[in-house]
Amino acid sequence: MKLLEVRGVKLAVDGREILHGIDFEMEQGETVVVLGKNGAGKSSLAGVVMGIFGEDKNREKVAGKVIFNGKDMSKKSLDARAREGIFMSFQAPVEISGVNMMEMLWSALEERDRKALARREVEEKIAEAVRELGVDAFTAGREVNVGASGGERKKNEILQMMVLEPKLAILDEIDSGLDVDAAGKMSEVLAKYQEKTGVGYMIITHNMRILEKMKVDKVYMFDNGRVKRIGGREIIKEVERVGFLK
Amino acid sequence: MSADLMGVNEKVVRKISKLKDEPKWMLEIRLAALKIYEEMSEPKWGPDLTGLDLSKIKTYVAPETEVKRTWEDVPKKVRETFDELGIPEAEQEGLAGVGAQYDSEMVYHNIKKQIEKTGVVYLPFDEAVKDKSWKKVVREYFGKLVSANEHKYSALHYAVHSGGTFLYIPKGVSVEIPIQSYYRFNAVSAGQFEHTLIIVDEGADLHFIEACSAPKLSVANLHAGCVELFVQKNARLKFSSVENWSKNMYNLNTKRAIVEEDGEMEWVTGNFGSKVSMIYPCTILEGDGARMEYTGVAFAGEGQDLDTGAKVIHIGKNTCSYMDMRGLSQAGGRVMSRSLVKVASKAENAKGFADCKSLILDEKSSADAVPVIEVKNNTAEVAHEASVGKLAEEQLRYLRTRGISEKAARALLVRGFTEKTTKELPVEYAMEMNNLLRLEMEGVG
Structure with missing residues (x-):
């Protein structure tokens, strides 16, 4: 069974079509990289898969199919998709004052698993992620992203992913805001986590550093709301050399 | 009887x-x-x-x-x-x-x-x-x-x-x-x-x-x-x-x-x-160096009009006050947060801060914040902040991408908004207050 199948997806916002019929596929446990210029439609696809687009029926029209683990997601809400095992990291994660990371993840896990969890169980999951990610042990007790730097916010996103254990993680510019060393470390953490859990990654990036330690199974190049090319690492090398010219 | x-x-x-x-x-x-x-x-x-x-x-x-x-x-x-x-x-x-x-x-x-x-x-x-x-x-x-x-x-x-x-x-x-x-x-x-x-x-x-x-x-x-x-x-x-x-x-x-x-x-x-x-609980800071802090939450649901707030009067020197009030309204409720900071002429170096924040949870409800300051001493440092807003869509969406349903996400954000008050209470009262918030949000309070 494929992890993700996107069939003929179109997205229009305020009457303007942004995605013009995307076909996209991922196998279980694959890493698929999505490249393309700004505005090529990479984040829009991520938003359609996650279910962010289409909620505001007056403004957003989504057509086509999103099939995740053999299940049609098209009618499922954003949060229901998350509970099925789709995770998405944000380019610019919001601050949520008064709500700490621990509470948020605790609620998320309880709703997904439909059972009450002891504080200790949640704490253990977080402690493990904290160790692997090498972040401050107090992160979980802090209000979500409040006062956090860009780089810290990105690490917080990965921390949440590791606790929520999704089957598909869409990482949208997870490396922006990270310095060279931190990006290298993040690459290593992501590769290790994939090895351990078999998570599939859809990675949207402009910075190839994040891919350094990771396997890459497939590369999609997007242009102007369409898939322009599908291939392997050679596309990455080429983009690094000459940009998106070809 | x-x-x-x-x-x-x-x-x-x-x-x-x-x-x-x-x-x-x-x-x-x-x-x-x-x-x-x-x-x-x-x-x-x-x-x-x-x-x-x-x-x-x-x-x-x-x-x-x-x-x-x-x-x-x-x-x-x-x-x-x-x-x-x-x-x-x-x-x-x-x-x-x-x-x-x-x-x-x-x-x-x-x-x-x-x-x-x-x-x-x-x-x-x-x-x-x-x-x-x-x-x-x-x-x-x-x-x-x-x-x-x-x-x-x-x-x-x-x-x-x-x-x-x-x-x-x-x-x-x-x-x-x-x-x-x-x-x-x-x-x-x-x-x-x-x-x-x-x-x-x-x-x-x-x-x-x-x-x-x-x-x-x-x-x-x-x-x-x-x-x-x-x-x-x-x-x-x-x-x-x-x-x-x-x-x-x-x-x-x-x-x-x-x-x-x-x-x-x-x-x-x-x-x-x-x-x-x-x-509107009032505190008179009569002695030099006297201090006060107020944190409060008011939740107005259907048919309710909660007009609340706090007052402080600085009389002594080097007196200090801090007020934080949070109002919530839903299902047609009205909540008003008022604050008054008064500094008398003899209150040298008084410091006062008042923060009134209100959150409106739906279209039918209303909220207002009225901070008032009266200062009669030039050495006083007094400031206030007031804001009236809605639950941030961006925050709701963020929580939902983590698998939290919209209802639970709203409750989490409301709890976050009132956290300053609940954390000042002994744990069983904090739980009671969170429980009241939940009941109010479900409209059964």
């Missing part, structure tokens, strides 16, 4: 005084207050009080028992109400003293032996008025902070007050665990007018909790209690109050504290329920 007294008039006032067998000076205060009540007009601002008809309100509900010192002696029916609220259990586990008032009279009052031995005095107010050792103190302090002239409902309070608590913490005594008075309203179309008088002597320290509740009643009720708090030199008082009234209660309570040199007053307030609330 023949002994219940209806309406407000001289006959009723004299009857209450007689029932209590109180000294003459108290009756004189009552009668003087009644005169003020009769002459004074309704407040000319704030929520609509026309639904309140005092002639249909029982100003005194006859008690089913005298004040008891053990729960076993409290009549079964009354005890069951407090059992349900978990009061006897809470007393055993984590309170230094408990008072419980049922309608007009205290039914239970007890303090742990080891606390009593430190000289702490915790008495039903009406007993303190007549108590051999304390009647003089009560007479000296009663009505000193809040006068009958304050407004129509403080006048009413002084005319018909009944029940409440007297609490004295001696010099240097630190009461490690809280003392709580619980006010339960059960009678139909009645008023509750308890008087709370607390004196924390020099260098002493206390956390007092006031909790109020009432079952669902179909007719208008009135709560016009009065709280007078005296915080002496270097003393500290934390006054927490969770008021959860039925949805037809007019809650017109008056609370005031005076803080002497280097003393500290901390208010933690949760206002839930009631049809109309007008509550």
